[in-house]
Amino acid sequence: MAENRPTPPDVDRVAASRAAVAARRARAAVKAQVASGERTALEVLASAVRDPSGVEGRLRVTELLTSIPAIGVTKMQRIMTTLGISPSKRLGALGKHQRDRLRDFLSTKPTSKRSDRESSLVVLAGPTAVGKGTVAGYIREHFPDVRLSVSATTRAPRPGEIEGVSYFFVDDAEFDRMIEAGELLEWATVHNAYRYGTPRRPVDEAIASGESVLLEIDLQGARAVRRAMPEARLVFLLPPSWEELVRRLTGRGTEKPAEQARRLETAKLELAAQGEFDFRIINHDVAEAAREVVDLMEIRKAPSLS
Numbered sequence: 001m002a003e004n005r006p007t008p009p010d011v012d013r014v015a016a017s018r019a020a021v022a023a024r025r026a027r028a029a030v031k032a033q034v035a036s037g038e039r040t041a042l043e044v045l046a047s048a049v050r051d052p053s054g055v056e057g058r059l060r061v062t063e064l065l066t067s068i069p070a071i072g073v074t075k076m077q078r079i080m081t082t083l084g085i086s087p088s089k090r091l092g093a094l095g096k097h098q099r100d101r102l103r104d105f106l107s108t109k110p111t112s113k114r115s116d117r118e119s120s121l122v123v124l125a126g127p128t129a130v131g132k133g134t135v136a137g138y139i140r141e142h143f144p145d146v147r148l149s150v151s152a153t154t155r156a157p158r159p160g161e162i163e164g165v166s167y168f169f170v171d172d173a174e175f176d177r178m179i180e181a182g183e184l185l186e187w188a189t190v191h192n193a194y195r196y197g198t199p200r201r202p203v204d205e206a207i208a209s210g211e212s213v214l215l216e217i218d219l220q221g222a223r224a225v226r227r228a229m230p231e232a233r234l235v236f237l238l239p240p241s242w243e244e245l246v247r248r249l250t251g252r253g254t255e256k257p258a259e260q261a262r263r264l265e266t267a268k269l270e271l272a273a274q275g276e277f278d279f280r281i282i283n284h285d286v287a288e289a290a291r292e293v294v295d296l297m298e299i300r301k302a303p304s305l306s
């Protein structure tokens with residue numbers, strides 16, 4: 001027989017979900033501060049130690065590490081293993097030895113990532129399944145100097161996706177709020193299904209601190225960015241052929257046939273828009289395409305092999 005648990009009254013649940021959203025936003029702000037060089041990761045750790053149940057104390061170690069510009073997901077996972085800290089651990093809940101090891105590690109990181117280098121905003125768009133996400137992922141791993149904008153989306157996370165790294169996963173109410181509050185540089189409903197949007201603040205902050213930013217978004221988003229920021233460079237990623245695009249779309253296997261058909265329809269329309277873009281790159285090979293995108297961002301630094 002089912003257990004007869006009391007359900008919290010609606011009003012409690014609403015208040016709890018509001019509080020959860022506010023807490024998530026506060027943690028996102030801390031991450032943005034670390035990413036922009038406004039605060040160092042060491043300072044954030046110090047705040048967490050002072051107040052383990054505060055915003056910094058509730059931040060996961062994984063989130064703090066991936067806010068540091070030179071650290072991608074793979075590198076972060078390696079660091080966590082080396083430090084002997086489990087991925088779910090929050091800063092405020094670290095044991096003394098874990099804290100000391102993390103502090104030692106963070107002490108070796110630069111205090112700020114600010115630079116006076118020319119900044120640039122590059123938008124990577126292209127048809128569905130052309131491999132934009134894969135190219136963007138490759139850039140995240142191999143070119144730590146490139147800031148990749150993290151979008152908000154109303155769709156549910158796929159296996160392996162990480163909150164705050166892959167996307168900020170939000171519900172419809174929160175997405176509405178972000179639009180209302182003017183927090184999104186652009187947003188669109190993609191494939192007639194879910195909404196996706198680019199948080200404005202990290203992009204503004206990155207540009208203000210001389211960083212180059214890469215947005216991997218859909219075509220409608222690219223057009224909106226062009227209107228909002230005409231200086232942005234728009235890059236269109238092309239498949240080697242239409243047949244190859246169909247193969248990639250159907251081969252991914254994450255969508256149902258009806259969804260695949262809908263995405264193919266969208267892809268046809270999207271391909272027709274390539275003339276609107278400043279640059280076109282053919283995705284024969286992920287590493288090559290990634291390098292071409294990065295070259296457009298005028299980042300001279302060699303890729304990190306670590």
Ligand code: 5GP
Pocket residue numbers: 128132151152155186187188190196197198199216217218219220221222
């Ligand atoms: P997926 O659900 O496969 O992660 O992404 C679906 C589509 O949404 C992709 O074409 C991706 O480029 C697009 N997308 C992701 N983030 C954003 C965003 O912030 N704005 C817009 N307009 N499109 C986005």
